[in-house]
C-alpha cells in the first residue's frame with residue numbers, strides 16, 4: 310500500500326511566481342496565463358521586450374507593474390531588432406545566462422513585425438521569440454490580422470461574406486522553419502505542463518527559437534470569459550491548433566490527440582463564428598483535416 314505521501318499528485322509546474330496577480334488584462338484573457346507559465350519556465354534571469362499590443366498594457370504601469378523581470382517596451386514593428394540589440398549588449402557584458410525574450414502579438418509578428426523577426430533569425434540572434442496569438446489586432450478593437458482564422462468575424466471582416474476571402478491563417482511556424490529557425494513549437498495555455506516543458510526545452514538551446522502560444526481573447530472571440538481554458542483546449546482537441554515541435558529538421562507531436570472532436574464543438578462556443586452556415590463549418594473542417602494530414606506526413610517523415 311503506497312503511503313499518503315507517495316499518492317500525492319506530482320506537480321511539475323514550478324511554485325515560484327514571477328508575475329504578481331494585479332495585472333491589467335481583461336477578465337478571462339489568456340495572455341497573463343501564458344506570461345506566467347513562460348516566466349515559471351525561464352526563471353528570473355530573463356529580459357522581456359515587447360511592442361504595442363495588449364502585451365504592453367497587460368503588465369500594468371510602473372510602479373504597479375506585474376512582472377518581476379525587466380521589460381522593455383518598443384515600437385510595434387521592432388521586436389526582432391530590439392531582441393538582437395539587447396543580446397548584443399548582454400554579450401558585450403559577458404552575461405550569457407540571461408534569456409532574451411521577444412514577446413509579441415499575432416499582428417506584431419505575422420504582419421508588421423515579420424521583417425524584423427526574420428532579420429533576427431537570419432542574424433542567428435540567440436533569443437526566444439514568443440508570439441501570443443489571440444488571432445486579431447485586439448488592443449485596437451479586434452481588427453483582422455494575418456493570423457485570423459478562416460471564417461472569423463472581426464471588425465474589419467464582418468461575417469456572412471464567405472469564409473475564403475483571405476489566404477487563411479498565416480502558417481508562421483512554417484515561415485520560421487523556412488527562415489532557418491533553430492527550434493520552434495506550438496503551446497496552448499490549456500496545457501500548462503506541456504507549455505512549460507516546451508519553453509524549458511527552448512531555453513536550453515542557443516540561437517533563434519520560436520514559440521507560438523494560443524491565447525484566447527474573450528472579448529474579441531465573443532465568448533464567455535469563464536470558458537477561456539475550455540475553448541483553448543478544444544482548439545487542440547479538434548486539431549485546429551495541434552501541439553508539436555520542430556527541431557533539427559524533424560517534427561514531432563507533443564500532444565497526441567485520441568478521438569479528435571469535430572471543429573464545430575470549438576466554433577460554436579464563440580460568437581465570432583456564429584454567422585457560419587453548416588456548409589461553411591464543413592469547409593473549415595475540411596481545411597483543418599487537410600492541414601493536419603500534412604503535419605502528420607511531416608511527423609511521419611521525421612521518424613524515418
Ligand SMILES: Cc1ncc(C[n+]2csc(CCOP(=O)(O)OP(=O)(O)O)c2C)c(N)n1
Nearest residue numbers: 361362363385414415416417445446447448
Ligand atoms: C506602427 C504602428 N501601427 C499601429 C499601431 C496601433 N496599434 C497598437 S496595438 C495594435 C494591435 C496589436 O495587435 P497584436 O499584435 O495582434 O496584439 P494584441 O493587441 O492582439 O495583443 C495596433 C494596431 C501602433 N502602435 N504602431
Ligand SMILES: [Mg+2]
Nearest residue numbers: 414415445447
Ligand atoms: Mg493579436
